[in-house]
Amino acid sequence: MFDNGRVTDLRPRLPSPLREVSDDRFARHGVRLLLKRDDLIHPELIGNKWRKLAPNLERAAGRTLLTFGGAYSNHLRATAAAGRLLGLPTVGVVRGDELAGRPLNPSLARCAADGMRLHFVDRPTYRRKTEADVLATLLERAGAPDAYVVPEGGSNAAAVRGCRALGEELRGRTDVVALACGTGGTLAGLAAGLAPGQLALGIPVLKGGFLGDAIAALQDEAFGGRRGEWRLDERFHFGGYARVTPALEAFASDFERRHGVPVERLYVAKSLFGLAALAEEGAFPRGTTVTAVITGRPFP
Numbered sequence: 001m002f003d004n005g006r007v008t009d010l011r012p013r014l015p016s017p018l019r020e021v022s023d024d025r026f027a028r029h030g031v032r033l034l035l036k037r038d039d040l041i042h043p044e045l046i047g048n049k050w051r052k053l054a055p056n057l058e059r060a061a062g063r064t065l066l067t068f069g070g071a072y073s074n075h076l077r078a079t080a081a082a083g084r085l086l087g088l089p090t091v092g093v094v095r096g097d098e099l100a101g102r103p104l105n106p107s108l109a110r111c112a113a114d115g116m117r118l119h120f121v122d123r124p125t126y127r128r129k130t131e132a133d134v135l136a137t138l139l140e141r142a143g144a145p146d147a148y149v150v151p152e153g154g155s156n157a158a159a160v161r162g163c164r165a166l167g168e169e170l171r172g173r174t175d176v177v178a179l180a181c182g183t184g185g186t187l188a189g190l191a192a193g194l195a196p197g198q199l200a201l202g203i204p205v206l207k208g209g210f211l212g213d214a215i216a217a218l219q220d221e222a223f224g225g226r227r228g229e230w231r232l233d234e235r236f237h238f239g240g241y242a243r244v245t246p247a248l249e250a251f252a253s254d255f256e257r258r259h260g261v262p263v264e265r266l267y268v269a270k271s272l273f274g275l276a277a278l279a280e281e282g283a284f285p286r287g288t289t290v291t292a293v294i295t296g297r298p299f300p
């Protein structure tokens with residue numbers, strides 16, 4: 001599949017481990033809880049970032065990779081790491097020109113150390129980054145006019161098709177699969193890979209209520225129509241992206257202590273909190289098996 005023989009050099013651990021944990025918040029409602037450890041797929045291209053990037057790295061076929069993200073983007077970090085590991089030049093277009101000339105935050109410093117060239121752009125330009133003339137200027141300025149462009153968050157049709165494997169790995173193992181959603185690309189692919197009767201449940205970490213349409217559009221682009229059974233529960237964004245309340249922090253550190261799993265706060269904590277709240281509300285009939293996808297790991 002990876003005909004240049006390079007993407008396989010990344011040696012992912014697939015299928016990712018699946019294990020049952022005992023948690024009374026689920027058990028007292030007769031619900032089994034499994035953890036799908038996508039955080040263990042690769043030490044640097046973590047979780048869904050590996051699943052989404054791998055098919056794009058293959059298609060890039062050695063060209064410079066140019067992509068987009070905010071100052072703390074997990075996707076930028078994963079792309080930079082892939083670039084270093086595969087010897088591919090990478091360019092990161094970063095939202096916010098006020099960041100230019102300031103010391104880099106730890107996340108961007110890691111990107112730079114991995115060899116990613118960073119281009120800071122003002123917010124109005126960043127919003128228009130998919131328009132042909134804006135993109136052409138960005139590619140020009142990056143000195144990489146023929147770069148392979150990966151969208152913000154890494155979610156394009158190839159990425160969504162790559163995430164089907166996550167669903168396929170869970171066929172016959174669970175009734176419900178829950179995961180945190182940013183762009184929704186992972187959910188779009190996961191749902192398409194599950195068997196009939198299995199439900200993919202997305203917990204958006206951004207406020208806005210726009211994600212359902214975005215996921216339908218991604219499935220359309222990747223598969224030519226809606227696939228699988230999926231829905232969203234929009235109640236657990238905690239005020240928006242990167243907002244962590246004391247209650248969420250307490251939940252996450254308690255989950256880490258109970259189960260010995262590092263809980264990434266921006267995405268994973270919100271999905272686990274949402275899933276536990278749903279179990280406590282009696283949303284799942286007795287005898288249901290639910291799987292939480294651990295889509296990432298805290299950045300050190």
Ligand SMILES: *Cc1c(COP(=O)(O)O)cnc(C)c1O
Nearest residue numbers: 074182183184185186267295296
């Ligand atoms: C990027 C990311 C997500 C969101 O994935 P989408 O495909 O954009 O919905 C979820 N969890 C973690 C840990 C991530 O880094």
